[in-house]
Amino acid sequence: MADLDILGAKISSLDMVETVCALAAYIDVGRQQNKTLPLLHHIVTLNAEILYKAQDDSRLMDIINRAALVTPDGSGIVLAARELCGREIERVTGIDLMQELCRRAPSCGWSVYLLGAAPGVAEAAAHNLIEQYGVNVCGWHDGYFKPDELAWVLGEINAKKPDILFVGMGAPKQEFWIDENRDRLRVPLVIGVGGCFDVLSGNLKRAPLAFQRLGIEWLWRLLKEPWRFKRMMALPKFVLLVKREARKKRRLAAESVRQNVARKNADESKKDVKKDKKLPQ
Numbered sequence: 001m002a003d004l005d006i007l008g009a010k011i012s013s014l015d016m017v018e019t020v021c022a023l024a025a026y027i028d029v030g031r032q033q034n035k036t037l038p039l040l041h042h043i044v045t046l047n048a049e050i051l052y053k054a055q056d057d058s059r060l061m062d063i064i065n066r067a068a069l070v071t072p073d074g075s076g077i078v079l080a081a082r083e084l085c086g087r088e089i090e091r092v093t094g095i096d097l098m099q100e101l102c103r104r105a106p107s108c109g110w111s112v113y114l115l116g117a118a119p120g121v122a123e124a125a126a127h128n129l130i131e132q133y134g135v136n137v138c139g140w141h142d143g144y145f146k147p148d149e150l151a152w153v154l155g156e157i158n159a160k161k162p163d164i165l166f167v168g169m170g171a172p173k174q175e176f177w178i179d180e181n182r183d184r185l186r187v188p189l190v191i192g193v194g195g196c197f198d199v200l201s202g203n204l205k206r207a208p209l210a211f212q213r214l215g216i217e218w219l220w221r222l223l224k225e226p227w228r229f230k231r232m233m234a235l236p237k238f239v240l241l242v243k244r245e246a247r248k249k250r251r252l253a254a255e256s257v258r259q260n261v262a263r264k265n266a267d268e269s270k271k272d273v274k275k276d277k278k279l280p281q
């Protein structure tokens with residue numbers, strides 16, 4: 001399913017509908033195991049900022065490449081797929097995926113657990129999701145627990161037996177947390193969703209549709225949260241890296257064509273020499 005290789009990361013090109021089908025299959029596998037085995041499927045919703053960070057962080061890159069599925073969350077990844085793989089792909093953002101799964105949850109009988117964000121935020125998001133989709137939110141907890149509370153948090157999640165655990169502690173913190181605890185979680189599907197609970201709780205407004213469609217949701221976030229400026233400097237650096245890699249790829253492709261033509265010409269002239277030698281004097 002991960003058919004795109006973008007700057008060392010294996011990324012899925014599935015659209016939203018296909019992604020939800022793939023995730024439903026992961027939940028089914030987990031249910032067949034009765035949620036007793038640590039049969040966790042980690043889903044990463046990857047944006048350019050995190051992929052850029054992973055270039056210098058082999059542990060993060062390794063977690064990304066061991067995930068069951070990596071969705072193209074940001075428009076930077078969509079651009080990279082076009083430039084480096086010649087593919088047009090659909091953005092599958094964490095928040096859209098979460099909402100889509102919650103929409104389907106009642107008819108599929110899935111329960112969900114929300115872990116992350118400041119105290120009270122996951123709870124508010126849970127109430128909104130219950131009201132909007134009628135989803136069974138079996139529990140929630142904020143993302144600021146102390147190390148000595150970890151065992152309790154894991155115990156509570158496992159006791160509630162969710163089909164899907166949404167972890168909203170921001171990337172890449174949530175990716176490290178999921179990976180560190182993957183053997184202790186009895187949940188079929190765990191998805192890192194960044195700051196989604198802040199939006200779903202109503203505390204933060206998501207970018208208007210026009211910004212989303214133009215692929216400039218990052219600009220909206222920057223306007224609303226200017227403190228992100230330093231972090232967002234990764235975006236232009238990511239675009240420059242993609243352009244450089246695309247140029248390198250094109251150069252290598254042209255070089256390989258040149259070498260093939262040269263080899264063919266050399267073969268032809270060898271044949272001509274042999275033919276000349278065979279000709280009677």
Ligand code: UDP
Nearest residue numbers: 116117118143144168169170171194195198
């Ligand atoms: N957060 C958390 N625990 C932490 C640090 C952050 O639960 O130790 C939450 C924070 O309250 C916010 C989210 O993680 O809800 C981070 O949001 P951000 O938009 O920065 O994440 P991104 O979407 O960029 O990954």
